[in-house]
Amino acid sequence: MKDNTTTIAQLKQKASNFVHDRDWRQFHGAKNLSMAISVEASELMELFIWARDQKEAGLILKEKEQDVKDELADIIFAALMFADEFDIDLTQAIEDKIIHNEKKYPIEKAKGVNKKYTDL
Numbered sequence: 001m002k003d004n005t006t007t008i009a010q011l012k013q014k015a016s017n018f019v020h021d022r023d024w025r026q027f028h029g030a031k032n033l034s035m036a037i038s039v040e041a042s043e044l045m046e047l048f049i050w051a052r053d054q055k056e057a058g059l060i061l062k063e064k065e066q067d068v069k070d071e072l073a074d075i076i077f078a079a080l081m082f083a084d085e086f087d088i089d090l091t092q093a094i095e096d097k098i099i100h101n102e103k104k105y106p107i108e109k110a111k112g113v114n115k116k117y118t119d120l
């Protein structure tokens with residue numbers, strides 16, 4: 001499976017099969033899955049916790065490439081399970097969010113600027 005040949009639906013199905021085979025769906029409430037997303041994101045951040053700047057973070061990224069991939073996969077897996085459990089169409093949700101963010105961050109105000117929309 002590769003990004004350019006795999007759909008989100010296929011990924012959801014693969015993750016769902018993994019969970020179903022282990023009878024873990026019983027543990028997949030909104031609280032548990034949202035916390036799992038946060039915990040896995042924290043595990044990704046932990047890899048870079050002592051980097052002093054972006055350059056050093058880049059070096060860590062190379063040194064710990066597999067760990068980074070594993071944690072990113074954990075985040076996406078938990079997000080896929082959340083979406084699957086609560087019938088959220090991720091493609092629609094992302095598209096809706098991009099449209100929303102395009103309004104919050106118009107190009108003429110936000111291009112090259114790293115401020116929150118309330119400060120533009």
Ligand SMILES: [Mg+2]
Nearest residue numbers: 040043071074
């Ligand atoms: Mg993890």
